Amino acid sequence: MSLKLLSRNGLRSQPVTTARIVPARRWSSSISQRPGSDSVRFPGAVNSKFTSEMAFLKASDLPAIPTYRVMDSDGYQIDKTRPAPNVTNEEVLTWYKNMLSVSVMDVVMFEAQRQGRLSFYMVSAGEEGITVGSAAALTPDDVVFAQYREAGVFQQRGFTLKNFMSQLFANANDTGRGRNMPVHYGQNYPRTHTISSPLATQIPQAAGAAYALKLQDLQNPNRDPRIVACYFGEGAASEGDFHAALNIAATRSCPVVFICRNNGYAISTPTLEQYRGDGIASRGVGYGIDTIRVDGNDVFAVNEAMKEARRLALSDGGRPVLIEAMSYRVSHHSTSDDSFAYRARVEVEDWKRRDNPIIRLRKWLENQGIWSEEQEKETRDEMRKAVLKEFGEAEQEKKPSLRDAFTDVYEEVTEEQREQMAELKRILETYPDEYDLRPYKDGINGLD
Amino acid sequence: MTSLRTHFRSFAQAPRRFYSGAPSTAAKLNLPVDYKTTPILHHTSSSLSNTEYPAGATSKRLNLYQAINSALRTALSKSDRTIVFGEDVGFGGVFRCTMDLQTEFGSDRVFNTPLTEQGIAGFAIGAAVEGMKPIAEIQFADYVFPAFDQIVNEAAKFRYREGGTGINAGGLVIRMPCGAVGHGALYHSQSPESLFAHIPGLRVVMPRSPAQAKGLLLSSIFEHNDPVVFMEPKILYRAAVEYVPNEYYTIPLSKAEVIKPGNDLTIISYGQPLYLCSSAISAVEKAMPGVNVELIDLRTIYPWDRQTVIDSVKKTGRAIVVHESMVNYGVGAEVASTIQESAFLRLEAPVKRVAGWSTHTGLSYEQFILPDVARIYDAIKQTLEY
Numbered sequence A: 001m002s003l004k005l006l007s008r009n010g011l012r013s014q015p016v017t018t019a020r021i022v023p024a025r026r027w028s029s030s031i032s033q034r035p036g037s038d039s040v041r042f043p044g045a046v047n048s049k050f051t052s053e054m055a056f057l058k059a060s061d062l063p064a065i066p067t068y069r070v071m072d073s074d075g076y077q078i079d080k081t082r083p084a085p086n087v088t089n090e091e092v093l094t095w096y097k098n099m100l101s102v103s104v105m106d107v108v109m110f111e112a113q114r115q116g117r118l119s120f121y122m123v124s125a126g127e128e129g130i131t132v133g134s135a136a137a138l139t140p141d142d143v144v145f146a147q148y149r150e151a152g153v154f155q156q157r158g159f160t161l162k163n164f165m166s167q168l169f170a171n172a173n174d175t176g177r178g179r180n181m182p183v184h185y186g187q188n189y190p191r192t193h194t195i196s197s198p199l200a201t202q203i204p205q206a207a208g209a210a211y212a213l214k215l216q217d218l219q220n221p222n223r224d225p226r227i228v229a230c231y232f233g234e235g236a237a238s239e240g241d242f243h244a245a246l247n248i249a250a251t252r253s254c255p256v257v258f259i260c261r262n263n264g265y266a267i268s269t270p271t272l273e274q275y276r277g278d279g280i281a282s283r284g285v286g287y288g289i290d291t292i293r294v295d296g297n298d299v300f301a302v303n304e305a306m307k308e309a310r311r312l313a314l315s316d317g318g319r320p321v322l323i324e325a326m327s328y329r330v331s332h333h334s335t336s337d338d339s340f341a342y343r344a345r346v347e348v349e350d351w352k353r354r355d356n357p358i359i360r361l362r363k364w365l366e367n368q369g370i371w372s373e374e375q376e377k378e379t380r381d382e383m384r385k386a387v388l389k390e391f392g393e394a395e396q397e398k399k400p401s402l403r404d405a406f407t408d409v410y411e412e413v414t415e416e417q418r419e420q421m422a423e424l425k426r427i428l429e430t431y432p433d434e435y436d437l438r439p440y441k442d443g444i445n446g447l448d
Numbered sequence B: 001m002t003s004l005r006t007h008f009r010s011f012a013q014a015p016r017r018f019y020s021g022a023p024s025t026a027a028k029l030n031l032p033v034d035y036k037t038t039p040i041l042h043h044t045s046s047s048l049s050n051t052e053y054p055a056g057a058t059s060k061r062l063n064l065y066q067a068i069n070s071a072l073r074t075a076l077s078k079s080d081r082t083i084v085f086g087e088d089v090g091f092g093g094v095f096r097c098t099m100d101l102q103t104e105f106g107s108d109r110v111f112n113t114p115l116t117e118q119g120i121a122g123f124a125i126g127a128a129v130e131g132m133k134p135i136a137e138i139q140f141a142d143y144v145f146p147a148f149d150q151i152v153n154e155a156a157k158f159r160y161r162e163g164g165t166g167i168n169a170g171g172l173v174i175r176m177p178c179g180a181v182g183h184g185a186l187y188h189s190q191s192p193e194s195l196f197a198h199i200p201g202l203r204v205v206m207p208r209s210p211a212q213a214k215g216l217l218l219s220s221i222f223e224h225n226d227p228v229v230f231m232e233p234k235i236l237y238r239a240a241v242e243y244v245p246n247e248y249y250t251i252p253l254s255k256a257e258v259i260k261p262g263n264d265l266t267i268i269s270y271g272q273p274l275y276l277c278s279s280a281i282s283a284v285e286k287a288m289p290g291v292n293v294e295l296i297d298l299r300t301i302y303p304w305d306r307q308t309v310i311d312s313v314k315k316t317g318r319a320i321v322v323h324e325s326m327v328n329y330g331v332g333a334e335v336a337s338t339i340q341e342s343a344f345l346r347l348e349a350p351v352k353r354v355a356g357w358s359t360h361t362g363l364s365y366e367q368f369i370l371p372d373v374a375r376i377y378d379a380i381k382q383t384l385e386y
């Protein structure tokens, strides 16, 4: 009762009274200047020194941000003085198999689309090192938001071939209930949010999710603190949402790691027409965010950077970190695209030959004596068989029930939707020859 | 350049796997639209005369993306003030609408933008208010929403806000492919025309065919000083082919067209569903000899040609509105209530709406969510027999 009165008063009276509701702040501008100081504490730039030399900062004069690497393209550790990557052989073999599995699946599904058995597909060729290497540094309790070229993240987080195929064929086992285009995977735990096509929308969401985790983990100190990992392309980083996300994550000290996959292209648009300045990494610095650029073809560099980023994200009460992982999109953008209309075939061939995360890791494994030509062949054959088996089963599986056209829009189907479902059912019954309901689970009864 | 394979062809053409159910083999109504014979398209050059198209003009068979390309080329040639830009526009756009334009007119006037719809729209508004004729492409209507603030709060209100300064965003055209294609799911299927039609200050246009598109697009660029949201049904990009006049011509905005006269019932629609309406009308007229249905293409969704619609319904006494996007708070609601206000005493039956159900376009369910020939056929029969 009294609260209501207070807010009523607040509404009527001068703004001064709001101070009673919102506690007064000490504004930084109230800090007085020391006589003879060589800098001024402007509220917007507290450590800026005075200078009599007028000089504009030239982006082109600044040295390019370096690219972190652990292993060279022949699979050898570059700096022999540092310890070897802190991972067991077993772990590295798991990464390798996960990268390989995604790549085997990509080849099969791309071809399947060409045969008309699938409407659409996107491969992640050349980016398996980024996705698997970074996801390997996460705990199952960490939360992931991805863009669409991150099959390796799903694979590393336990998404099975059956999960992949159920989504790709939009069948009754698809957690997305047959609603999304192929490659829009999603899983509840380890939480990896369902892919959304509108670019960059997930980036500010990741900041908010990280804030939620931070508050919850503060409220429950017994649990291990969690982070959010957020993936996106360098093209998506041109959206306003990217900039909003970095800024809000920085100001709210959110434990989120932003991972930009910079693969040189956004469909046909090369990075030169996408941005100026030193890549996406330079943006992080501008927002006051700890930033690193890594060689995306080097799974160890990606993994180490992600481990450290995760540690930083959870230090000092939380903060965002930006990783720019460099690669080259060796594939077409998607099955709907023919990239030779905008880039030379030799450019792609050169890149394929020059460097590739899978081949590089394979060389490493062979140098360590823990992988052989024979194992490679055997593993690939097994994987191909496994993919084809799940493919065949998923393709035969029924589509979900027709009711799922209407469910989940709201928590409960609305009265208006119920009438529409009844009207649809009447149409299907009146014109049975016009519709083939056999592929749908429960047929026409799905609308009951 | 026939060697260039088509981009995003699978967004404009049906794949062999039908996500939302194959057409039933026994179907008599829900057959794939036969664009080669539909009366909606001009299959001969002579059928162009006696219409709004320029008399005696030479013409060429073009599909919708080629007709848009031809309109853009005409606009770029006609005025130096015209600029064309958007994501991936430089190499021709993912639907090929801007093909070869950068080569012909240079990268100062035809260019790629960074991937930012709010940037594209704001940039276009700025260029328009300083005297250019910007034609901005949004890659899919589903991705226009980051630009919503610029379009709704800025483009639409510019002239009103500036008042006496006389400054306005006229000359601005924002093009976007829209509509379902069978496998676009949540984010490659939407038709958000009613969201824009709610905003005074915007003209919202959706052409039904290649020849209509060229005339309406040139009209949007040169004949009107209002910002235009120009929505192109992407399923028609390759499917709809007809004779299109080669030269410059315009089709007035905010003017509907009676594309098939009739006496017993009026169907009001726009864009791709007109083809479904046409099929449903043929089926009804065959099944019920003597019945004659009138079909109206709104063409401009706002500000719309109320008089043509009201006159028609006063004549027929029955009306159905058909559109692809959701029925709730859609264009059909506006049209139906206007009819009800202006022709109530002439109505023999309630005005019906056949539109998308109040849900999202789930991949596996598209066929059941959006209007089809059977649903339109059923609505015609119900309205006639009311």
Ligand SMILES: Cc1ncc(C[n+]2csc(CCOP(=O)(O)OP(=O)(O)O)c2C)c(N)n1
Binding pocket: A149, A197, A198, A199, A200, A232, A233, A234, A235, A236, A237, A261, A263, A265, A266, A267, A329, A333, B087, B115, B117, B139, B143, B146
């Ligand atoms: C808001 C929005 N605009 C446009 C698109 C269309 N689109 C899909 S992917 C893509 C390119 C994205 O490039 P990038 O972020 O670099 O990712 P990459 O494909 O290279 O992995 C575009 C323009 C979209 N999905 N969402």
Ligand SMILES: [Mg+2]
Binding pocket: A233, A234, A235, A261, A262, A263, A264, A265, A266, A267, A329
């Ligand atoms: Mg990219």
